[in-house]
Amino acid sequence: MTTGEGAPAGTARPAPAGGRADWLAGVLDVIPGGAVVLNPIYDSAYRIADFEIEYANAETEDPTGLRGPEIAGRRMLRDYPTPGTPDFFVALVRVLDTGIPLHRNLEEYETVDEHGERTTASFRVHAARVAHRLLITYQRLDRDSTFAGQLETVQRLADFGWATWSPRDDEIAWSDHMYELLDRDPRDGPIALADLPGYVVAGDRAAVAELVRAGLAGESAEKEFRVHKNGGVRHLRLLLEPVRDSEGGIASIRGLTRDLTRRRRAEQALTATREIMQMQRRQMAEERHVALQLQRAILPEIPGTSPDRDGYQVAVRYLPAEAEGRVGGDWYDVTALPDERVLVAVGDVAGHGLRASAGMARLRGALGGLAVTGRTVSELLGWLNEVVLQLPDDTTATAVIAHLDPHTRTLAWAQAGHPVPVLVRGGAATTLEPPAGILLGATDRPGFALSVEQLYPGDLVLLYTDGLVERRGHDYDEGMSALLAAARDCSGSDPERDIQRVLDALTSPNAEDDTCLLALRVGAPPTRS
Incomplete structure (x- = not known):
């Protein structure tokens, strides 16, 4: 600490000669x-x-x-x-x-x-x-200055900026983050609305010029466009909203700009992954007929497996609810991974017809490309949630995804608002304890928990969609009770026969919803390396 030089205790330090200036x-x-x-x-x-x-x-x-x-x-x-x-x-x-x-x-x-x-x-x-x-x-x-600082923080964190153009007096006001979004030095000041097309990528200038025309004409309008930024491009969406005076004239034009760059980059990365997956499938089946390729895109073939050779055996059945040629949103996937685990999945996109089929194809396609990353099934569900958020009309979907390790006979699984798998063991049938997970597309921060189940030789695991247990005039609990009763009669020795036994007990010729049922039988550890 600073010390005095002879100053008496409790007194101020002597001032330099001349006293206070x-x-x-x-x-x-x-x-x-x-x-x-x-x-x-x-x-x-x-x-x-x-x-x-x-x-x-x-x-x-x-x-x-x-x-x-x-x-x-x-x-x-x-x-x-x-x-x-x-x-x-x-x-x-x-x-x-x-x-x-x-x-x-x-x-x-x-x-x-x-x-x-x-x-x-x-x-x-x-x-x-x-x-x-x-x-x-x-x-x-004061409260206003504190609020302004908080607003600037929100704009920076949410990647949006605001602007106000006043055509009558040529006054323009931009928030600090607006300069950042348009890569403009604040010392140069804001730009006129009419000059905005000159700041965007050449291919987007016509669209932005139309946006500006609409805004100056007093119309509410919005467009997405790109601007150059650090050798790359930034994706922005600008919303223009007129503010009218008491006589109905345009007093000012407010603009809100949102940075969509991260979302568009995620979409591009996902598209690239899907394209690689599609190319691999085409190379494997290029000699097959186009009609067979379409069938496999909707109902992929399950590779032949043996509980003695592979350590597991899989059977699956899909029953569409509508007339031939109008598939629904139920889907499944079985993929042998490079690390000798097997990925099994069953899902359901809400709705029926072409829209549900398109959503199902996007989900299955994305999962096929992402599965080879080796990431956990809960992480895979998180990525699929991003895919569903990009689908039109507030689409939602459910799914259950699992990794089976044939060597350790462990089943690591996660679910997104999906019916819980059924475990058949020793003549008893029970539902697995579900980890936390909500519908795909319900929120952009869902969080999916991971659950691990130890299986034993002879165990049978049933994955299914809600069409198997939901019927008009019957509640969900009735359907689940019927499923568990039918599952108790499954021997576990032949998944194909077990699937047919369950379907005979629960389905009707005029089912109102798609039905997908996948049976996974666990055997002894595989003999192959």
Whole structure:
């Protein structure tokens, strides 16, 4: 800490020859906001024990209502002992010791309002060492300035900016983040709305020119376009909304710009993954007929498996609800992975017909490309959620995805609002305990938990869609009870026969919904390497 040089305890340190400079007082009197000069007070050990106010300008007001010269002679710790004072005091001592200026926000500092009532307020404080004293200036942060700062933070975090164009007086106002989005130096100022097409990628100028025309004509309009940024492009969406005066004329035009770059890049990465997967499938089946390729895109063949050779056996059945040629949104997938695990999945896109079929194809296609990454099934569901969020008309879907390790006979699975798998073991049928997971497409931050089940040779796991257990006029619990009763009759030795047994017990020729049922039988560890 700073020490005195012979200063008696409890007194201010002697000022340099000439006393307080009159010019400093003159400067403080014209500074906007409060400004004070503090003299250090020393104890018997020559340590700073307090600060005394030597001078305060007319803008300075203390918590008791005293202003300017009335405050002179008062001390910081003795006369203003608020909760935040000790920490602030230590910071001021450090400024006097080091000469390094201080810039700090004081939150909830006690003061007096315009009615003379004690209250708390926030201040922006600056402190600097001047001729063995401290010069302190401060400005009160009113609610509007605090809100403006918070708004700027929100704009930065959410990647949006706002602008206002006033055609009558040629006034333009942009938020700070608007400059960042359009890659424009704030020192150059904002640009006129009519000049906006010149700042976008050439291929988007016609669309932006039409947007500007609509905005200047008093129409609400929005467009997505690209601008150049650091050697690449940034994807933006601009919404223009007119503000009319009392006579119906255009007083101003408000604009809200949103940065969509991360979303578009995610879509492009997913598209690239899907294209690689599609190319691999075409190479494997190029000699087959186009009609067979279409059939496999809708109902992929399940490779032949043996519980003795592979450690598992899979059978699957899909029953469409509508007339031939109009498939629904139920889907399944079975994929042997490079690490000898097998991925099994069953899902359901809401609805029927071509729209549901298109959604199903996108989900299955995405999963086929993402599965080879080796990531957990809960992470795969998170990626599929991003895919569903991009589908039109607020599409939602359900799915259950599992990784079976034939060597350890563990089943790692996750679900997204999907019916829970059934485990058949030793003549008993039970549902697995579901990990947390909600519908795909319900939210952009879903969170899918992972569950691991230890299986044993002879176990049979049934994955299915809701069409198997839901029937008009019957509640869901009735359907589940019927499924468990039928599953108890499954032997587990032949998944194909077990599937047919369950379907015979639960389905009818005129089922109102698609039905997909996948049976996974677990055998001994595989003999192949």
